[in-house]
Amino acid sequence: MNRLLPLNISNVHFDVxxxxxxHAVNLRLSxxxxxxxxxxxxxxxxxxLRCMHGLLQPTAGxxxxxxxxxxxxxxxxxxxxxxxxxxxxxxxxxxxxxYVLKQRGKSPDLCQSILATAGxxxxxxxxxxxxxxxxxxRLAIARAIATDPAVLFLDEPTxxxxxxxxxxxxxxxxxxxxxNIKIIMVTHDIAQARRIAxxxxxxxxxxxxxxxxxxxxFDQPQSDAARDYLxxxxx
Amino acid sequence: MISFTEIFSEFTALLAGPDPDLxxxxxLSLKVSLTATLLACLAGLPLGALLAMTKFRGKWMLTVLxxxxxxxxxxxxxxxxxxxxxxxxxxxxxQLLYTPAxxxxxxxxxxxxxxxxxxxxxxxxxxxxxxxxxxxxCVTPMGCVRTLLWDNRVSLLTIxxxxxxxxxxxxxxxxxxxGNIDHLTRVMTTAIALETSKGDLALALALGFILLxxxxxxxxxxxxxxxxxx
Amino acid sequence: xxxxxxxxxxxxNLLIAHTCxxxxxxxxxQSTTSTANSGLxxxxxxxxxxxxxxxVNVVAVGxxxxxxxxxxxxxxxxxxxxxxxxxxxxxxxxxxKRHNLMYNDFIIVGPAEDPANIHGLTDATTxxxxxxxxxxxxxxxxxxxxxxxxxxxxWNKTSIDPTDNSGKWYRETGSGMGATLNISxxxxxxxxxxxxxxINFKNRANHQILVEGDDQLFNQYGVTVINDAKCPxxxxxxxxxxxxxxxxxxxxTLIGNYRLKDQQLFYPNSQTEQ
Numbered sequence: 132m133n134r135l136l137p138l139n140i141s142n143v144h145f146d147v148x149x150x151x152x153x154h155a156v157n158l159r160l161s162x163x164x165x166x167x168x169x170x171x172x173x174x175x176x177x178x179x180l181r182c183m184h185g186l187l188q189p190t191a192g193x194x195x196x197x198x199x200x201x202x203x204x205x206x207x208x209x210x211x212x213x214x215x216x217x218x219x220x221x222x223x224x225x226x227x228x229x230y231v232l233k234q235r236g237k238s239p240d241l242c243q244s245i246l247a248t249a250g251x252x253x254x255x256x257x258x259x260x261x262x263x264x265x266x267x268x269r270l271a272i273a274r275a276i277a278t279d280p281a282v283l284f285l286d287e288p289t290x291x292x293x294x295x296x297x298x299x300x301x302x303x304x305x306x307x308x309x310x311n312i313k314i315i316m317v318t319h320d321i322a323q324a325r326r327i328a329x330x331x332x333x334x335x336x337x338x339x340x341x342x343x344x345x346x347x348x349f350d351q352p353q354s355d356a357a358r359d360y361l362x363x364x365x366x
Numbered sequence: 367m368i369s370f371t372e373i374f375s376e377f378t379a380l381l382a383g384p385d386p387d388l389x390x391x392x393x394l395s396l397k398v399s400l401t402a403t404l405l406a407c408l409a410g411l412p413l414g415a416l417l418a419m420t421k422f423r424g425k426w427m428l429t430v431l432x433x434x435x436x437x438x439x440x441x442x443x444x445x446x447x448x449x450x451x452x453x454x455x456x457x458x459x460x461q462l463l464y465t466p467a468x469x470x471x472x473x474x475x476x477x478x479x480x481x482x483x484x485x486x487x488x489x490x491x492x493x494x495x496x497x498x499x500x501x502x503x504c505v506t507p508m509g510c511v512r513t514l515l516w517d518n519r520v521s522l523l524t525i526x527x528x529x530x531x532x533x534x535x536x537x538x539x540x541x542x543x544x545g546n547i548d549h550l551t552r553v554m555t556t557a558i559a560l561e562t563s564k565g566d567l568a569l570a571l572a573l574g575f576i577l578l579x580x581x582x583x584x585x586x587x588x589x590x591x592x593x594x595x596x
Numbered sequence: 597x598x599x600x601x602x603x604x605x606x607x608x609n610l611l612i613a614h615t616c617x618x619x620x621x622x623x624x625x626q627s628t629t630s631t632a633n634s635g636l637x638x639x640x641x642x643x644x645x646x647x648x649x650x651x652v653n654v655v656a657v658g659x660x661x662x663x664x665x666x667x668x669x670x671x672x673x674x675x676x677x678x679x680x681x682x683x684x685x686x687x688x689x690x691x692x693k694r695h696n697l698m699y700n701d702f703i704i705v706g707p708a709e710d711p712a713n714i715h716g717l718t719d720a721t722t723x724x725x726x727x728x729x730x731x732x733x734x735x736x737x738x739x740x741x742x743x744x745x746x747x748x749x750x751w752n753k754t755s756i757d758p759t760d761n762s763g764k765w766y767r768e769t770g771s772g773m774g775a776t777l778n779i780s781x782x783x784x785x786x787x788x789x790x791x792x793x794x795i796n797f798k799n800r801a802n803h804q805i806l807v808e809g810d811d812q813l814f815n816q817y818g819v820t821v822i823n824d825a826k827c828p829x830x831x832x833x834x835x836x837x838x839x840x841x842x843x844x845x846x847x848x849t850l851i852g853n854y855r856l857k858d859q860q861l862f863y864p865n866s867q868t869e870q
Binding site for chain 2 (some may be wrong): 623629633637638653654655656665668669724772773774775777778796797798799800827829830
């Protein structure tokens with residue numbers, strides 16, 4: 132069982148200058164696997180992800196992980212996040228891994244095996260910024276996993292990547308999920324969601340409109356917004 | 367007027383016979399300006415980073431103030447340090463006036479705003495990319511400062527070089543607080559001012575070229591260091 | 597972090613290391629520039645330092661600034677050339693006693709073309725009157741230095757106030773003697789200077805001495821020990837040793853023997869009436 136689950140989000144609002152970016156969001160995630168958040172641009176997906184991770188504080192409502200209450204720092208220490216444009220520390224590939232190992236007080240000896248898993252073992256001494264887009268994202272995910280998180284957030288991890296690089300990232304995500312890491316990710320790639328999602332969370336204009344098993348979502352979307360979203364991509 | 371052959375012959379004469387007096391002046395210049403730059407960087411780099419990364423009331427005023435201080439006329443700063451260190455001043459008991467230490471203090475104060483202001487701008491731009499990822503990792507505020515400074519080390523080296531250039535080339539502050547005392551506080555720029563006042567323009571210019579050579583030497587070393595840490 | 601602490605320690609050491617030799621067995625002289633630029637100190641001071649072991653540090657600035665610095669107690673000895681100001685300095689309690697030290701003379705230099713036609717005059721006031729009448733450019737120190745004070749005295753005798761024409765033909769440089777000479781050469785201007793600075797000055801171009809030998813152009817240097825009653829931190833004992841040596845027969849003979857380019861620059865006169 133995952134030490135941070137279940138996640139309980141109850142009645143979360145997020146307002147900026149009286150605009151409701153998140154409106155009365157309720158969500159409960161209790162099982163491991165890959166949860167994919169989908170929806171149009173501006174639906175509030177990334178915002179919800181950041182609230183879950185504690186990077187942003189909701190205007191109202193509560194987000195609790197297991198029974199840890201509101202200790203956001205405590206829960207964040209057991210989570211990791213990979214951003215759409217991954218931050219490459221301006222140092223070598225290996226030093227990017229050392230950095231997080233040191234942050235979490237782990238042995239630097241783990242570095243080689245972590246990089247080998249990401250297929251970057253031959254590039255350890257190279258500057259991280261000189262890696263290709265796909266390699267950078269693989270390094271970012273490997274670096275996130277190196278912190279030994281219970282939950283891994285990914286914000287459009289394969290945007291702007293070619294199909295081959297995308298498949299490598301997906302393999303890495305599935306692998307992480309098998310190691311008992313709860314995956315919560317945002318993607319616009321419907322084919323990708325079909326390939327790896329266990330469940331879909333669908334957002335529309337700041338509201339959570341559907342939360343269901345992935346197969347059921349794609350076969351029989353319940354809301355008009357979701358049907359609209361899916362058809363736009365099919366046509 | 368003086369001819370370039372005259373300057374050149376003075377210059378080669380200075381280089382050919384390494385006059386101990388000249389060497390003394392060169393070493394004092396380097397010692398004073400390098401120490402001042404080092405001290406200004408030790409304080410200015412973290413200060414600039416903190417200013418870039420924190421939010422507080424009146425932050426914009428402090429930023430504008432630091433930016434303005436970059437334009438501090440060296441002679442005004444020299445006078446302020448003079449009044450501070452004068453025997454009749456509040457810090458007179460330290461007996462630092464007319465010593466290299468006074469020159470180091472003045473140049474540190476001169477370089478500090480440059481290092482702080484340029485570092486703030488650099489780190490502020492970079493902090494936009496680093497803030498969320500480092501927050502996600504739960505890096506402490508001091509850890510964030512260290513990470514950003516290290517990741518911007520190449521640009522920061524250039525900034526410290528700008529600070530050093532300001533220090534090694536200024537004459538207004540060191541001549542007021544150092545007094546241009548022979549064998550004690552005479553540095554390249556005050557020696558150049560002295561030779562100019564004696565009307566020995568050829569020697570003054572030759573000394574100027576030597577100063578440029580020293581700056582070239584320091585720049586070349588920093589360039590080498592930069593290539594290694596990049 | 598340890599490394600940073602180490603660096604700070606080293607720097608603090610560097611700063612402190614310099615403080616030690618500043619005061620012990622050394623005296624600080626606030627001096628006019630002409631005596632320093634002429635090389636007199638390079639010739640005199642080693643002789644004094646060798647026989648007494650006392651290091652003499654010289655800060656060479658204009659007379660006005662030298663007196664101001666000494667009034668802030670940033671000196672043990674004052675060596676300048678503005679008798680009235682020096683006597684006020686003593687009567688204000690900053691100096692113990694002023695001694696005549698030596699003299700030379702001021703001269704008026706200018707371009708060889710000499711537009712005001714003053715060459716060969718032996719009366720400085722006439723020369724200045726002609727310069728003013730002709731509106732020829734005159735470069736003044738304008739910095740309250742000894743030379744500037746002398747120049748103001750001379751103008752006062754002509755009943756012309758040149759500052760009415762400041763920025764026109766009367767240019768106040770606000771700079772030292774050397775800088776003012778450089779400027780006057782650049783502008784083809786007349787200037788008043790002390791002879792020692794002129795003899796030692798290299799950038800003369802086609803400027804030359806036009807007026808000399810007037811008694812009004814007499815240039816007296818004086819030396820004063822700073823009063824420790826007013827400035828308790830001053831090194832009065834060693835300052836007295838130095839001044840006594842300067843006005844002694846030995847010091848006076850040495851001053852009289854100093855030559856630059858085969859010319860005597862300073863004439864000792866410590867024995868004359870104050």
